Amino acid sequence: MTQGSDALLARMMTLHPKVIDLTLDRVERLLAALDHPETRLPPVIHIAGTNGKGSTLAMIRAGLEAAGGTVHAYTSPHLVRFHERIRLAGELISEDALNALLDQCLAANGPDPITYFEITTCAAFLGFSRVPADWCLLETGLGGRLDATNVLDRPRLTVITPVSLDHQQYLGDALGQIAAEKAGILKPGVPCIVARQPAEAMEAIEARAARIGAPLIVCGRDFDAWEEMGKLVFQDADGLLDLPMPALRGRHQIENAGMAVAALRHLGMAAEACETALTGADWPARMQPLIDTKLNALVPKAELWLDGGHNPSAGEALAATLAKMPQKETILVCGMLNTKDPLGYLKPLAAHVRNVIAVGIPDAPATLSAEETAAAATEAGMQANAAESVAAALAALNDVAPRARILICGSLYLAGAVLREA
Template sequence: MKDFARSDDPAVQAQLDRLARLSLPQGRFGLDTIRALLARLGDPQKRLPPVFHVAGTNGKGSTCAYLRAILETDGKRVHTATKPHLVRYNERIRIAGALISDAELAERLRTVLDAGEDLGPSFFEVTTAATLLAFAESPADACVIEVGLGGRFDATNVIERPAACGIASLGIDHEAFLLVPEEGTPDEPIARIAFEKAGIVRPGRPLVTQAYPEGAALEIERVAMAAGAPLHVRGQDWSASAGEAIEYADRHGRLTLPMPALPGAHQADNAALAVAMLRHQDFVSVSAEAMAEGVRGAIWPARLQRLAAGPLTAHVPGREVWLDGGHNPDAGAAIARHFGGRLHLVVGMLANKNPEAIVGPLETRLASLSVVPVPGSESHGPQAFGHRARPFDGVAEALAAVPADDLPILVAGSLYLAGEVLRANGQIPD
């Protein structure tokens, strides 16, 4: 799997090879293993600076990017954990604003893998333990931590006293894990997704959310009430509307914020959630000026990212080439909203994802449809995308074959594919 990554550093690669031999035991859900592993490491999750913990189907990574940008603009030292990586595993762990060094990464992974050898931890449990260990041993003013899968049983859900928890947009994804039948959980799919995401809630600590359909909203309210957590819902406790600027309001007052530089109308929603999380907690103070500048300056690769001139885009000189790693219906809808006219689509999707999620919202606007494999992963062939789809061996070949016109080109369908595109174009995230 691409998740396991590769490194040019032999010491890091030795530990990544050990990681690659781990997997989640079939049918095992829960936090017992990660807690046992962390106990052997001195419980670093109990020694963290104030944590902002973010879950959601789409937008959680972008929300983390806004939180980090705002806090750093305010002069704060911030540790950040996001996932998945695009090119280098190091992207998952950012220490005080910088990607973890190869030397520290190799040492943290070795320590965790040695400590948990007999516990049978998963890739994600080892990654989380190494992240929390690195965070606990380097001073900082705040941590921003993105949930991986779901929330309730995600390995990051060992955080005990977050400054604030947030839930970004909700949709149906990872059904094989998040919709497994379980007694006492909601039957309605979107309500079950909400239940899983809301599992990050903690007693007495604020939970800040977007607005959701009734079933999902009621489930989040129920979970928050049961946990004794203050709930702050968009449209009830805070509001945000976007035009030429973001007009934000809550009980503390009003803010006028610039629109994000990140493309896509949905980014205003993600930025507003980050601001709401900061304004509904009492552990880290942030100025309104830092909020405005952070919203404007946040960077988040492979989310409606316009590619720069490079070896890959040289196949279509002078053309707009966009990259997005979205792979579920909500992501497809957001992409469709961004592109108002016709475009060329180069798509690669994992075999366990639904091609209609991306192609469906764009169907009437596609000038061409090229299908490529996702390197290192089982992916859909052209037959899954309909009779118009043309197969290519890779993105470079697909770009070279795009008709010569002025229409934009979008490469989409998988974050794994997005990582390969950034690598090939020389735009490695730093």
């Protein structure tokens, strides 16, 4: 990446003192100054939830493209390059196009306060409004009701993935509060695909839907998906589909796949598109095997994996995935942010992992220290040590457990640092 977008993005970080400040006022002001690009988008599928947003979006995108459609997509955070956040008609945005959009947004905003996520969301909308496409997939950044993406009067479809405790400092301490914020993306008359939810979360989503008249298509009631004899079976009112298992690994991907297929079926896509949604989706740092990277050279006989999950529900999902994998000594190399719950994340993993090597996350001011993460792992019932870096942790493990399964985990920011070095 050249210095152009780097410099512009760095400048955007200075426009508002708070990294996160949930309100729509600043976004609506800038979109008005840009002549409302959000009103000139292709049919939008808007996705909120705590876990599984990106994986579900990736599967929906693969299915829509398999059916011959061109698809814009907006996701966050990025792992290696900011450009990953914006896909224009299926292609990652180019450096020149990104520079032009950022320049225009900065000029239109002037010196007025606006957060980094807000102004880059406006840049994405501006890009989407100028490039023809059949569909536009939007992932919320945080929450839903006051998220910068939530400025559309009538998307084609909304999706709410599983809701759990995360970002409590912004969304509330109770599951019902958090679900109510996620349900803020619901719109009158617009159907919503809803994942299986805890009762408290489902009650909040149903209350919002009833209040505004948004029809819900709910997992476990209107559709379902499960594994049977090595296949994914999907069922809804139109019948059964026998589909391949998702290419994205992990037991939780079955539910994500079910939501993606439910969305595609609602949009009128054929079974072939649903199959490709599952087999063709690519979403890095979600139980991703690392092969032939610089890190593999440090542990040449080990099995090396990368996962960016970072909250208690993600820890539970990861534990369920490990439970289904062939038995093998498994060691975590774990780094987390100080805004997360390390004990809640690590506790479910203790049944499958005895040893953790804790690391800090490079270039992340909010990182937990390696010692703090190690202390949480010890409290969770695992043996824990600290290391200066992922590379140092792997070098040490090659001496003591050269054939282990090593899982680098705990944060998308750590995953991004690993992929940048890969």
